[in-house]
Amino acid sequence: MPASPLAVEVAGLRKRYGDRVAVDGLDLAVRRGEVFAVLGPNGAGKTTTVEILEGFRDRDAGHVSVLGQDPATAGREWRARIGVVLQEARDLSEATAEELVRHFAGYYPAPRDPDEVIDAVGLREKARTRVRLLSGGQRRRLDVALGIVGDPELLFLDEPTTGFDPQARRSFWSLVGGLRDQGTTVLLTTHYLDEAEHLADRVAVVRDGRILALDAPSELGGRAARRAVVRWVEDGEPREVRTDHPTRTVAELAARSGWPDAEIPGLQVLRPSLEDVYLGLIGDAAAAQDEEPVA
Numbered sequence: 001m002p003a004s005p006l007a008v009e010v011a012g013l014r015k016r017y018g019d020r021v022a023v024d025g026l027d028l029a030v031r032r033g034e035v036f037a038v039l040g041p042n043g044a045g046k047t048t049t050v051e052i053l054e055g056f057r058d059r060d061a062g063h064v065s066v067l068g069q070d071p072a073t074a075g076r077e078w079r080a081r082i083g084v085v086l087q088e089a090r091d092l093s094e095a096t097a098e099e100l101v102r103h104f105a106g107y108y109p110a111p112r113d114p115d116e117v118i119d120a121v122g123l124r125e126k127a128r129t130r131v132r133l134l135s136g137g138q139r140r141r142l143d144v145a146l147g148i149v150g151d152p153e154l155l156f157l158d159e160p161t162t163g164f165d166p167q168a169r170r171s172f173w174s175l176v177g178g179l180r181d182q183g184t185t186v187l188l189t190t191h192y193l194d195e196a197e198h199l200a201d202r203v204a205v206v207r208d209g210r211i212l213a214l215d216a217p218s219e220l221g222g223r224a225a226r227r228a229v230v231r232w233v234e235d236g237e238p239r240e241v242r243t244d245h246p247t248r249t250v251a252e253l254a255a256r257s258g259w260p261d262a263e264i265p266g267l268q269v270l271r272p273s274l275e276d277v278y279l280g281l282i283g284d285a286a287a288a289q290d291e292e293p294v295a
């Protein structure tokens with residue numbers, strides 16, 4: 001039977017903790033070889049969902065398939081095919097970073113070279129340092145090293161770059177880009193919209209345990225949300241239009257203003273960033289919820 005083109009399939013996933021519904025009928029499909037980002041506010045249900053996919057949490061209902069198996073019942077062989085970087089940092093260890101990476105490599109049938117992994121996450125200078133003496137960002141890099149040392153087909157990264165300095169984040173991005181080029185499927189959660197924009201082939205926005213939107217970062221929210229805003233000043237007043245055709249708008253303004261002999265005062269053409277679109281989606285969902293009649 002040919003392998004499914006999907007690395008992850010989720011349909012109707014539900015999970016509650018007591019009275020609190022954390023995941024509320026979530027559907028998701030991650031294609032093999034793509035980098036897929038899950039975005040959403042605190043408490044949206046991202047970690048719960050990812051931990052169910054990793055086989056670390058039970059679900060109440062729904063169909064889940066990860067690399068063709070149900071994580072709730074999959075065995076060691078399946079686990080060796082996935083890599084996990086959890087949100088929680090690991091125990092403070094007396095071992096060195098290098099020792100831990102080598103130790104973890106021993107768990108996998110076909111691990112990557114531990115030295116290469118240490119280089120890839122930028123920990124060479126700290127390889128002989130005890131883990132408990134590493135900074136927060138360095139420990140996070142070690143977490144990433146431990147997640148990829150098994151050379152996984154599918155890598156889960158839960159907020160992988162929290163605590164990274166900007167340079168470390170950039171080098172982490174190129175690490176993920178390299179993994180993608182080698183065919184690794186990556187499912188990541190992040191609160192950094194620039195990270196999702198830079199890394200992800202597709203993003204899902206989750207709120208209240210449901211998917212609000214799912215698309216390529218450049219398409220998210222649809223055309224209306226992606227309209228350009230043209231701003232200028234006319235007769236001393238600020239003006240603004242939203243348009244799919246900013247060039248045409250600017251050309252009309254230029255003609256009115258007497259260009260090329262005069263500039264359009266205060267001219268700005270703004271494209272909404274992924275962050276603008278995301279905040280719009282989350283805000284719209286909150287507003288819709290406020291309008292729901294009280295039962």
Ligand SMILES: Nc1ncnc2c1ncn2[C@@H]1O[C@H](COP(=O)(O)OP(=O)(O)OP(=O)(O)O)[C@@H](O)[C@H]1O
Nearest residue numbers: 017020021022040041042043044045046047048049
């Ligand atoms: N073990 C647990 N017991 C009880 N409630 C939990 C537990 N884990 C999560 N929750 C609750 O479930 C909801 C979803 O939590 P989850 O950690 O999945 O969200 P998240 O989207 O990952 O948030 P964050 O961005 O803050 O990491 C939250 O309301 C949270 O308080």
